Amino acid sequence: MKWILILFGLCLFRVSYAQNEIDIDPKYSGFILESDWTRIGLGISPLFFHQKNQHEFLIGPKFYTLNYVLEKSYPGLSIGYFNNLRGKKKWTHGFGFQSNNFFEAKSTANLWVSESLLRFRLLRDLKSHDLNLGFIIGAGPVINYTNTSSHLYLQYEFGITMKAVTFKTLW
Amino acid sequence: MKTCMFLASILILFSCQKTDKKPWVKVFGHAGTTIYPERWIYPPNTEESIEYALDVLSAEGTEVDIQLSLDSHFVMYHNHYLHELSELEGCVSEYNLDELISTKIYQSKYHLTSLERAIELVVVQRKKELHLDLKAYNHCLNQSLDSSLVRIAIENVTNELTDEEKKRITLSSGEINYLLACKDLGINTCLEVQSIIEGMNEISGTHIKRLEMDLFDLNPGDKELIQNDSITLVIYNIKTPQHIKMVQEYLPAVIITDNIAGARKNLK
Numbered sequence: 001m002k003w004i005l006i007l008f009g010l011c012l013f014r015v016s017y018a019q020n021e022i023d024i025d026p027k028y029s030g031f032i033l034e035s036d037w038t039r040i041g042l043g044i045s046p047l048f049f050h051q052k053n054q055h056e057f058l059i060g061p062k063f064y065t066l067n068y069v070l071e072k073s074y075p076g077l078s079i080g081y082f083n084n085l086r087g088k089k090k091w092t093h094g095f096g097f098q099s100n101n102f103f104e105a106k107s108t109a110n111l112w113v114s115e116s117l118l119r120f121r122l123l124r125d126l127k128s129h130d131l132n133l134g135f136i137i138g139a140g141p142v143i144n145y146t147n148t149s150s151h152l153y154l155q156y157e158f159g160i161t162m163k164a165v166t167f168k169t170l171w
Numbered sequence: 172m173k174t175c176m177f178l179a180s181i182l183i184l185f186s187c188q189k190t191d192k193k194p195w196v197k198v199f200g201h202a203g204t205t206i207y208p209e210r211w212i213y214p215p216n217t218e219e220s221i222e223y224a225l226d227v228l229s230a231e232g233t234e235v236d237i238q239l240s241l242d243s244h245f246v247m248y249h250n251h252y253l254h255e256l257s258e259l260e261g262c263v264s265e266y267n268l269d270e271l272i273s274t275k276i277y278q279s280k281y282h283l284t285s286l287e288r289a290i291e292l293v294v295v296q297r298k299k300e301l302h303l304d305l306k307a308y309n310h311c312l313n314q315s316l317d318s319s320l321v322r323i324a325i326e327n328v329t330n331e332l333t334d335e336e337k338k339r340i341t342l343s344s345g346e347i348n349y350l351l352a353c354k355d356l357g358i359n360t361c362l363e364v365q366s367i368i369e370g371m372n373e374i375s376g377t378h379i380k381r382l383e384m385d386l387f388d389l390n391p392g393d394k395e396l397i398q399n400d401s402i403t404l405v406i407y408n409i410k411t412p413q414h415i416k417m418v419q420e421y422l423p424a425v426i427i428t429d430n431i432a433g434a435r436k437n438l439k
Binding site for chain 2: 039040066069070071072106108109111144146148153
């Protein structure tokens with residue numbers, strides 16, 4: 001509940017802050033590298049993104065390295081969205097969501113791990129707008145589903161992220 | 172969009188791996204899944220923590236802490252005093268089972284659970300193993316339990332079980348008299364010790380075939396002693412990947428760990 005309140009607070013902050021902001025460049029794509037510490041362990045995600053105005057869509061694999069649930073570092077599928085607003089002083093912040101899904105065949109069970117996170121991201125330009133570095137916080141439900149039972153609990157994350165624009169697109 | 176669909180298909184195919192092998196050592200959760208708050212998904216010694224360890228993390232068994240109630244029933248509880256986790260005052264031994272299992276713990280979200288329920292969940296329903304850490308000292312009365320009471324309470328919860336189910340239960344204590352009292356109940360018994368040599372001497376000539384030790388009480392010289400004897404070794408206090416590497420040298424039959432997934436990953 002604490003984390004949901006923090007995210008809600010950030011969302012309110014964002015709504016008031018957004019009034020003085022300008023839109024970012026219209027259409028471009030590139031890659032994002034995220035590393036985040038979550039309740040179940042350390043995750044790494046190399047993601048592809050496509051952005052049109054303030055709408056940013058992400059997809060790619062997510063790996064858990066050190067963690068308390070998955071025994072192997074098989075990639076899961078990560079899909080996300082950010083609504084971005086760009087400030088006047090090289091700062092961009094975004095509010096969005098991400099869904100990460102993993103499957104692992106254990107010796108006695110087939111395990112699905114599904115995370116749904118509300119996320120806040122703050123990015124700062126490095127040299128130019130095409131390269132950003134920032135941090136992410138997020139929280140939301142995670143469900144661990146097996147053949148015999150399912151467990152739902154609150155997941156949270158603290159991450160660092162690097163975003164690089166590699167090409168402009170027409171769509 | 173085509174690119175996204177292609178990536179998604181590749182990832183799903185990547186995930187479809189063959190069923191994994193079991194590790195060579197049995198991996199048990201500590202107090203359900205873990206006793207350390209920074210690793211809790213569910214708090215220790217609760218039904219939820221046991222189910223998470225066995226179903227989600229695929230542990231072969233779990234260790235739980237048990238204390239005796241006023242009416243001679245065991246409940247799962249680790250701490251010395253009840254006020255630390257519940258609204259009750261005093262010790263477990265001052266309340267009857269019904270009062271205890273209706274008591275909420277950990278900010279009123281979870282309940283104290285009876286040993287009978289734990290046996291049902293682990294041994295009967297899932298056919299996995301249950302390691303019982305007997306907390307025999309009453310900190311309110313400053314005295315130890317009578318071993319005959321322990322025997323009666325264990326007998327009451329195991330007499331309906333089959334022989335095979337009884338063999339999936341291990342009673343562990345640092346005091347040998349409790350284990351000797353449970354000699355012919357059909358369950359395993361395990362003496363918790365701080366030295367392999369002392370432990371071997373203590374169980375010599377008894378029915379006890381298991382020794383339980385803290386990883387950090389073991390010495391390099393203990394490896395030969397363990398290999399040359401027919402004892403079954405249970406090692407606990409295993410948390411980090413480094414601990415998991417250390418424990419392999421002693422060839423234990425069971426480890427009790429706070430990182431089930433890490434242990435299963437590294438002990439294959």
